[in-house]
Amino acid sequence: MKLDVIFRVVAKIFIPFMLVFALYVQFHGDFGPGGGFQAGVVAAAMVIFYAIIFGLEAAQKVFPPRIIELMVPAGVGIFAGVGVLGLLLGENYLNYSPLAHDPAHGQEYGIILVEIGVLVTVAGTMVAIFYSFIGRGR
Amino acid sequence: MVLLTLLAAITIGIIRMRNLFAVVVLGGIYSFLMASVMIVLDAVDVAMTEASVGAGISTVLMLGALYLTKTQETEPAHRLLLPFFVAVATGAVLVFGTFALPPFGAAETPMNLHVAPYYLENSIRDTLVPNVVTSVLSSYRGFDTLGETTVIFTAGIAVLLLLKGKRGVKPGPKRRRVRR
Numbered sequence: 001m002k003l004d005v006i007f008r009v010v011a012k013i014f015i016p017f018m019l020v021f022a023l024y025v026q027f028h029g030d031f032g033p034g035g036g037f038q039a040g041v042v043a044a045a046m047v048i049f050y051a052i053i054f055g056l057e058a059a060q061k062v063f064p065p066r067i068i069e070l071m072v073p074a075g076v077g078i079f080a081g082v083g084v085l086g087l088l089l090g091e092n093y094l095n096y097s098p099l100a101h102d103p104a105h106g107q108e109y110g111i112i113l114v115e116i117g118v119l120v121t122v123a124g125t126m127v128a129i130f131y132s133f134i135g136r137g138r
Numbered sequence: 139m140v141l142l143t144l145l146a147a148i149t150i151g152i153i154r155m156r157n158l159f160a161v162v163v164l165g166g167i168y169s170f171l172m173a174s175v176m177i178v179l180d181a182v183d184v185a186m187t188e189a190s191v192g193a194g195i196s197t198v199l200m201l202g203a204l205y206l207t208k209t210q211e212t213e214p215a216h217r218l219l220l221p222f223f224v225a226v227a228t229g230a231v232l233v234f235g236t237f238a239l240p241p242f243g244a245a246e247t248p249m250n251l252h253v254a255p256y257y258l259e260n261s262i263r264d265t266l267v268p269n270v271v272t273s274v275l276s277s278y279r280g281f282d283t284l285g286e287t288t289v290i291f292t293a294g295i296a297v298l299l300l301l302k303g304k305r306g307v308k309p310g311p312k313r314r315r316v317r318r
Contacts, residue, residue: 025186029269029272030267030268030269030272031267031268031269032182032269033182033183033185033186033269033271034183034186035183035271035272035275035276037187038183038186038187038190041187041190041191041194041195042190044195045190045194045195045198048195048198052198069298072291072294072295072298073291073295075287075291076284076287076288076291079283079284079287080284083280083284093281094280094281094284096277096280103264104263104264104265104266105266107264107265107266107267107273107277108265108266108267110276110277110280111265111267111272111273111276111277114276114280114283114284115272115276117287118283118287121287121290121291121294122287122290124294125290125291125293125294126195128294128297128298129199129294129297129298129301130195130198130199130202132297132298132301132302133199133202133203133206133301134202134205135302136206136301
C-alpha cells in the first residue's frame with residue numbers, strides 16, 4: 001500500500017473534508033438531518049480511511065488507542081454528567097432547562113452537550129473495534 | 139418498487155454466493171439501497187445512519203474479519219429445509235401483520251395522535267431546535283438516548299474484551315497452534 005501514490009494523494013485531500021463534514025453533521029444536526037451518532041460514525045470512518053491508506057501504525061500515532069479507548073466511557077460520562085448537572089441545578093435528571101438563563105436556551109445547550117457525548121462514544125467505539133480487529137492477526 | 143426489487147435481487151445474490159468477499163460487498167450495496175428506501179420514506183436521519191453504519195463501518199469491519207478468516211464459505215453440512223421453512227413462516231407472519239397497519243402517512247393513527255403533535259408544535263418553543271428529530275431524541279426522550287449510548291458503550295467494551303483480552307498474555311507456543 002505504501003507506494004500507491006494516487007490513494008495517498010486523494011486521501012490527503014479527502015480527510016480534512018471528512019472531518020469538516022463530521023463536524024457539520026454534528027453541529028448542523030439541530031437544523032437538518034444528522035446528530036451525534038451519524039457524526040461519530042463519519043469521524044470514525046475518517047480514522048479508518050486514514051488507517052487503511054497509511055497503515056495502522058501511522059493512524060495509531062495520530063489517534064492513540066489509549067485515547068480512543070478513553071473516549072468510549074467519556075462520552076457516556078458527558079451525557080450522564082449533563083443529566084447530573086440538571087439535577088444539581090434543581091431540576092429533574094436530564095432536564096436541561098436550568099443550564100442557561102431561560103429554559104429554551106438551556107434545552108438547546110443541553111442538546112448540544114449531549115450530542116457531543118454521543119459523538120465521543122460512537123466515534124471511540126467504532127475506532128476501538130476497528131483497531132482491535134486489525135491489530136489482531138499477522 | 140424498483141428499490142425493493144433490487145433489494146430482493148441482492149438478497150438472492152447474497153444467499154447464492156459462496157465467495158464471502160462478494161457477499162460483504164453485496165451487503166454494502168444492500169445497505170445503500172436500504173438508505174435510499176429510507177429517503178423515499180422521508181426518514182433522512184435514518185437513511186444517513188444506515189448509509190454510514192451499514193454500508194461504511196460494518197463493511198469495513200466485515201472485511202477486517204475476512205482478513206482473519208477464509209474467504210470461501212464451506213458447503214452446508216445438513217439439509218436446509220428446516221431453516222427455509224422457518225424463514226418462510228416468519229416472513230409470512232410478518233407480511234400478515236402488515237395487513238393490519240394503517241396506510242403509510244395516514245394522519246388518524248394512534249402513532250400520529252399521541253405525543254407527536256405536541257412535539258411538532260412545541261419543539262421550537264421548548265428547545266429552539268428546528269429539527270424535531272434531534273429535539274425528540276436528545277431532549278424529550280433524552281433518557282432513551284442515554285440508554286442507547288450506554289448500549290453502544292457496552293457493546294464496544296464487550297468487543298474490546300473479546301478481541302483485546304488475549305493481547306496481555308504472552309504468545310506461547312500453545313496459542314500459536316490454535317491460531318494457525
